[in-house]
Amino acid sequence: MSPAPEGSASRSTALHTDRYELTMLDAALRDGTAGRRCVFELFGRRLPGGRRFGVVAGTGRLLDLIRDFRFGDDELRFLRDERMVDASTLAFLEEYRFTGSIAGYREGELYFPGSPILTIEGTFAEAVVLETLGLSVLNHDSAIATAAARMSIAAGDRPLAEMGSRRAGEHSAVAAARAAYIAGFGATSNLEAGRTWGIPTMGTAAHAWTLLHDTEEEAFRAQIDALGVGTTLLVDTYDTARGVETAIRVAGTELGGVRIDSGDLPIVAAQVRAQLDELGATGTRITVTSDLDEFAIAALAASPVDSYGVGTSLVTGSGSPTAGMVYKLVARQDATGGWVAVEKASVDKSSKGGRKAAFRTLDEGTATSELIAVSDGFEELETAVTHPDARALQVPLVAEGEPDAAYLGREGVAAARQHHARVLEELPVRALALSRSDPAIPTVYIEAV
Amino acid sequence: MSPAPEGSASRSTALHTDRYELTMLDAALRDGTAGRRCVFELFGRRLPGGRRFGVVAGTGRLLDLIRDFRFGDDELRFLRDERMVDASTLAFLEEYRFTGSIAGYREGELYFPGSPILTIEGTFAEAVVLETLGLSVLNHDSAIATAAARMSIAAGDRPLAEMGSRRAGEHSAVAAARAAYIAGFGATSNLEAGRTWGIPTMGTAAHAWTLLHDTEEEAFRAQIDALGVGTTLLVDTYDTARGVETAIRVAGTELGGVRIDSGDLPIVAAQVRAQLDELGATGTRITVTSDLDEFAIAALAASPVDSYGVGTSLVTGSGSPTAGMVYKLVARQDATGGWVAVEKASVDKSSKGGRKAAFRTLDEGTATSELIAVSDGFEELETAVTHPDARALQVPLVAEGEPDAAYLGREGVAAARQHHARVLEELPVRALALSRSDPAIPTVYIEAV
Numbered sequence: 037m038s039p040a041p042e043g044s045a046s047r048s049t050a051l052h053t054d055r056y057e058l059t060m061l062d063a064a065l066r067d068g069t070a071g072r073r074c075v076f077e078l079f080g081r082r083l084p085g086g087r088r089f090g091v092v093a094g095t096g097r098l099l100d101l102i103r104d105f106r107f108g109d110d111e112l113r114f115l116r117d118e119r120m121v122d123a124s125t126l127a128f129l130e131e132y133r134f135t136g137s138i139a140g141y142r143e144g145e146l147y148f149p150g151s152p153i154l155t156i157e158g159t160f161a162e163a164v165v166l167e168t169l170g171l172s173v174l175n176h177d178s179a180i181a182t183a184a185a186r187m188s189i190a191a192g193d194r195p196l197a198e199m200g201s202r203r204a205g206e207h208s209a210v211a212a213a214r215a216a217y218i219a220g221f222g223a224t225s226n227l228e229a230g231r232t233w234g235i236p237t238m239g240t241a242a243h244a245w246t247l248l249h250d251t252e253e254e255a256f257r258a259q260i261d262a263l264g265v266g267t268t269l270l271v272d273t274y275d276t277a278r279g280v281e282t283a284i285r286v287a288g289t290e291l292g293g294v295r296i297d298s299g300d301l302p303i304v305a306a307q308v309r310a311q312l313d314e315l316g317a318t319g320t321r322i323t324v325t326s327d328l329d330e331f332a333i334a335a336l337a338a339s340p341v342d343s344y345g346v347g348t349s350l351v352t353g354s355g356s357p358t359a360g361m362v363y364k365l366v367a368r369q370d371a372t373g374g375w376v377a378v379e380k381a382s383v384d385k386s387s388k389g390g391r392k393a394a395f396r397t398l399d400e401g402t403a404t405s406e407l408i409a410v411s412d413g414f415e416e417l418e419t420a421v422t423h424p425d426a427r428a429l430q431v432p433l434v435a436e437g438e439p440d441a442a443y444l445g446r447e448g449v450a451a452a453r454q455h456h457a458r459v460l461e462e463l464p465v466r467a468l469a470l471s472r473s474d475p476a477i478p479t480v481y482i483e484a485v
Numbered sequence: 486m487s488p489a490p491e492g493s494a495s496r497s498t499a500l501h502t503d504r505y506e507l508t509m510l511d512a513a514l515r516d517g518t519a520g521r522r523c524v525f526e527l528f529g530r531r532l533p534g535g536r537r538f539g540v541v542a543g544t545g546r547l548l549d550l551i552r553d554f555r556f557g558d559d560e561l562r563f564l565r566d567e568r569m570v571d572a573s574t575l576a577f578l579e580e581y582r583f584t585g586s587i588a589g590y591r592e593g594e595l596y597f598p599g600s601p602i603l604t605i606e607g608t609f610a611e612a613v614v615l616e617t618l619g620l621s622v623l624n625h626d627s628a629i630a631t632a633a634a635r636m637s638i639a640a641g642d643r644p645l646a647e648m649g650s651r652r653a654g655e656h657s658a659v660a661a662a663r664a665a666y667i668a669g670f671g672a673t674s675n676l677e678a679g680r681t682w683g684i685p686t687m688g689t690a691a692h693a694w695t696l697l698h699d700t701e702e703e704a705f706r707a708q709i710d711a712l713g714v715g716t717t718l719l720v721d722t723y724d725t726a727r728g729v730e731t732a733i734r735v736a737g738t739e740l741g742g743v744r745i746d747s748g749d750l751p752i753v754a755a756q757v758r759a760q761l762d763e764l765g766a767t768g769t770r771i772t773v774t775s776d777l778d779e780f781a782i783a784a785l786a787a788s789p790v791d792s793y794g795v796g797t798s799l800v801t802g803s804g805s806p807t808a809g810m811v812y813k814l815v816a817r818q819d820a821t822g823g824w825v826a827v828e829k830a831s832v833d834k835s836s837k838g839g840r841k842a843a844f845r846t847l848d849e850g851t852a853t854s855e856l857i858a859v860s861d862g863f864e865e866l867e868t869a870v871t872h873p874d875a876r877a878l879q880v881p882l883v884a885e886g887e888p889d890a891a892y893l894g895r896e897g898v899a900a901a902r903q904h905h906a907r908v909l910e911e912l913p914v915r916a917l918a919l920s921r922s923d924p925a926i927p928t929v930y931i932e933a934v
Contacts, residue, residue: 052655054648054674056688063690063711069697076693101655114680160697167691168675171651172658199503202620203807206501206550208654209621226617227507228500231563239505241512242616244525244814247827248518248609262512273829298831326834352806358652358797365693378696380722382747385775 049101050111050132054168055120058129061161062121065128070161075367075391078140078154078170080147084179084356086472089463091185091456092153093215094177095143096448098170099439105169107132134162138434141394143443144218144456145429146463147178148406150479152392153361155430160368167363175361176208179353180215183330185460186354187346188220189468190333195343197238199225199325200351212351218452221346234446240295246273256286268293268323271308280308284315293321293342301326302339309340329354330470367391367412377412388481395426396462396477403462403477411484427462498550499560499581503617504569507578510610511570514577519610524816524840527589527603527619529596533628533805535921538912540634540905541602542664543626544592545897547619548888554618556581583611587883590843592892593667593905594878595912596627597855599928601841602810604879609817616812624810625657628802629664632779634909635803636795637669638917639782644792646687648674648774649800661800667901670795683895689744695722705735717742717772720757729757733764742770742791750775751788758789778803779919816840816861826861837930844875845911845926852911852926860933876911 064070083090107115107129115121115129136158147153154170156163187196198216201209201224213229223236230237241259249255256269265287271279271294283294294312296304301324312320324336325345333344349355364387367377379389390410397405407426433440442451467476513519532539556564556578564570564578585607596602603619605612636645647665650658650673662670662678672687673679679686690708698704705718714736720728720743732743743761745753750773761769770791778798785793798804813836816826828838839859846854856875882889891900916925 049655051675051677051680052650052658053676054650054688055676055679055686056674056690058676059688059712060690060694063694063707064697066711067703067707069707072697074697111680114676118679118686120676120686160693164691164693167693168650169655172653172655175652176654176657201501201503202617202812203624203809204621205625205654205657205660206498206618206621207656208625209501211654225503225505226500227502227504227563227569230504230567231500231560237504237567237569239503239508241505241509242613243829243831244609244613244616245509245512247814247829248513248521248523248817250819254516258512258516258518262515263508272831275830298834300832348807348809357801357806360652360797363651365696368697370699380692380696381724382692382721383749385747 048106048108048111049104049169050107051114052169052172053165057165057167058115058121058125060164061128062125064160065125070159072160072369074158074160074163074365074369076156076163076167076363077152077366077392078156078174078361078363079150079152080359080361081385082149082360083475084358084360087182087186087356088467088469088473088476090147090178090359091181091219092141092143092145092147092174092178093181093218093452094173094211095140095433096443096445096452097177097211097214098173099433099444101169101173102134102166102434103439105134105166128161132162133437134158134166134434135437136162136434137432137436139430139432141429142431142452142455143448144452144459146459148475148477148479150388150408150481151406152394152408152430155391171361171363175359177211177215178359178361179357180212180351181219182359183350183354183356184216184219184221185456186330186470187333187350190330190470191344192337194341195222197221197223197225197343197345198350199239199345200347201226203348204351209351214449216350218449218456220457233449235449240268241270243270243273246270252279253282253286256283260287265290266292268295268321270295270297272296272298276304276308277311280311281315284312284317284320289315289317289320291317291320293323295323295325297325299326301332301336305336305339305341334470375412393484394429395423396429397423398425398427398462401462402464405477406479408479408481409484410481497555497557497560498553498618499556500563501618501621502614506614506616507564507570507574509613510577511574513609514574519608521609521818523607523609523612523814525605525612525616525812526601526815526841527605527623527810527812528599528601529808529810530834531598531809532924533807533809536631536635536805537916537918537922537925539596539627539808540630540668541590541592541594541596541623541627542630542667542901543622543660544589544882545892545894545901546626546660546663547622548882548893550618550622551583551615551883552888554583554615577610581611582886583607583615583883584886585611585883586881586885588879588881590878591880591904592897592901593908595908597924597926597928599837599857600855601843601857601879604840620810620812624808626660626664627808627810628806629661629800630668631808632799632803632805633665633668633670634905635779635919636782636799639779639786639919640793641786643790644671646670646672646674646792646794647799648688648794649796650675652797653800658800663898665799667898667905669906682898684898689717690719692719692722695719701728702731702735705732709736714739715741717744717770719744719746721745721747725753725757726760729760730764733761733766733769738764738766738769740766740769742772744772744774746774748775750781750785754785754788754790783919824861843878844872845878846872847874847876847911850911851913854926855928857928857930858933859930
């Protein structure tokens with residue numbers, strides 16, 4: 037028998053979790069450490085792919101998913117049948133809901149190595165089990181948003197549409213459309229992203245449309261009948277010059293646009309523009325969509341292209357499909373209730389213990405550093421930074437288990453997109469270059485007194 | 486207000502679709518071409534990343550998802566509110582279910598450039614709308630399975646566990662665990678993959694477990710109390726040599742295993758093995774888990790490692806996160822009901838028209854070519870291949886809209902894993918090398934008479 041489809045009604049998000057989170061929980065309930073209050077930190081040790089900045093995305097999705105992180109009958113039955121945890125752990129999970137707090141960077145914010153993107157505080161038991169889900173969401177969505185931001189910079193004022201759903205897992209595709217929109221894309225081809233997140237959708241026709249018809253002319257005529265003369269016709273199924281000629285003959289010079297999906301784009305775009313102008317279709321726009329990434333977009337800056345559609349390279353993070361963030365215990369209570377900063381010393385994978393407060397220092401509005409105040413304790417952090425022009429980067433996201441509604445749903449996406457556009461303005465010019473480099477600003481740690 | 490979470494009860498899979506599929510449908514219903522019977526083909530033009538073979542995965546998932554591809558009230562309301570399609574298209578979608586047929590490669594089968602992995606036959610209207618979902622599933626899952634197969638080859642007889650959930654979108658993580666299992670991995674850390682697909686799960690403890698305790702010794706002792714002496718202790722939180730010493734002191738020489746997650750693995754593994762043997766723990770296994778890919782695994786072949794855990798590189802397809810497959814119209818009826826082979830001529834993106842039948846030719850059990858018979862018509866294909874030792878690669882997957890249950894659910898996964906292991910035996914030895922190259926066998930087209 038086929039199981040209920042993953043993601044269907046009866047499924048919570050609670051099993052999107054590595055098994056070891058639950059074996060640790062099991063052992064902690066047994067040895068009495070489960071109730072120790074802990075601070076976990078979600079951060080990236082480095083920026084992937086020689087990027088100059090990272091873009092935080094996924095936060096709003098994660099807050100929604102944490103709300104659904106409950107162990108129902110189905111989840112408990114699976115864990116019991118597989119003998120993964122003992123009866124007292126099952127009883128704990130049955131009652132589980134996250135009651136702690138999460139502070140962190142706003143969605144759309146920039147981040148740098150060591151930025152404390154999320155700070156999760158709660159008991160060990162309630163906070164450790166969120167590791168896998170938190171990293172899955174933030175690592176995927178931030179990788180896409182970071183690539184998208186670079187593409188947006190390369191495109192300048194020309195609109196960008198996301199159309200990579202077919203090159204990503206069917207759910208990741210929706211998340212990718214959302215992340216791209218936050219980082220400056222204007223639309224997506226993905227209908228579920230339109231429905232769930234309110235992102236504008238776009239799309240007209242594929243090559244199959246032309247092939248379905250006996251002639252290209254019939255296909256164009258039928259498309260214009262259905263979608264109007266403002267539509268975009270795909271002109272490269274057989275021969276692009278003939279396609280353009282046919283398009284204008286059928287649609288007239290008021291045709292909205294043509295799309296080119298193959299060939300050497302700078303050359304083809306120039307040829308098509310010249311042909312359109314010669315035919316009098318000076319207002320017909322040119323959209324290009326063939327295997328674009330930020331470098332190809334930049335290379336088209338001087339070409340007569342009006343908009344870009346980006347697929348594969350967007351949804352695969354343009355060479356860096358995961359942000360590589362980690363979720364580490366940085367402080368905890370000891371047996372007496374006192375706080376201890378903790379860190380691991382593993383080669384190349386060390387962590388920095390202690391709770392952090394993060395600020396972006398600015399000089400006349402331009403970012404100069406990621407300033408991170410570190411404390412063994414907790415009270416000092418608020419007053420640790422006396423820099424005259426430093427923007428605090430962390431906001432409360434979840435209080436006593438309840439997410440702040442401002443960061444959820446469509447409103448959260450719209451706010452994240454606005455926030456991203458605003459903070460991007462703070463970057464120094466060198467941060468906008470596409471070549472591999474060090475982070476655009478240094479991460480500076482200070483010890484809180 | 487926050488929307489219903491994506492993937493919740495009220496959501497079908499029907500909006501995991503690019504908008505242009507529906508605008509084409511809308512136009513086709515208007516101009517009368519919607520009912521033309523069509524053959525779409527899902528195939529890869531090339532193997533990504535200089536791979537020598539590809540592995541088909543996702544088929545069973547896709548068949549399940551096609552069953553749920555229905556337009557309910559929520560989906561129709563969205564399309565109506567956004568004015569994407571007209572009333573007659575909404576009426577068509579309300580009744581939509583796929584009633585055509587799908588034949589294709591079995592899940593777990595190998596594929597090469599041009600292999601007709603899926604052949605979808607139905608009306609244009611019912612078949613075109615499956616493009617995005619079909620490609621999302623096959624492109625993601627096949628990319629992971631292909632990477633996993635190479636890792637399995639590199640690991641030889643040593644067990645491999647998938648533990649990359651945190652570096653992939655939360656749903657793609659489950660699909661990745663499934664694809665890896667089909668391609669030879671023995672277990673996953675992902676609990677949802679265990680529940681949904683019956684894949685063995687594994688996992689013991691993270692660094693947080695050690696950091697939670699006042700000493701490494703206390704952490705190890707508590708873990709052994711909970712999980713028994715057969716557990717695997719993570720020994721590199723502070724200092725690996727001290728960790729190993731503590732582990733054996735606490736657990737005794739019957740300790741099941743130690744895990745190393747950092748450092749220069751060939752060196753560290755040899756040191757740890759020597760230390761364990763010296764302490765008398767000659768049966769204690771060594772698991773390594775630090776940023777492994779197929780090349781790192783191969784480099785550890787001579788090291789005293791007992792098993793591997795692979796994360797990031799597995800779930801990101803080890804440099805090729807998507808298989809790059811496409812979904813193309815290759816044949817259709819014309820206005821008189823006759824069949825026409827169709828193909829596009831776009832630069833570097835041409836397709837080969839006509840329906841295909843695919844065979845793997847063998848010489849004494851070793852694959853020699855991917856033989857693809859092409860026909861404008863349909864009846865000839867069965868008898869087209871007279872090669873004495875050719876294995877037919879396509880099986881019926883969906884008939885009149887009903888998927889064959891043998892390919893669904895847990896049983897489908899188990900069968901795919903077995904099939905993969907069997908067909909891998911047919912590959913010539915040169916196919917098992919990890920370096921970039923051409924496909925291991927050529928794709929040969931013949932015209933059916």
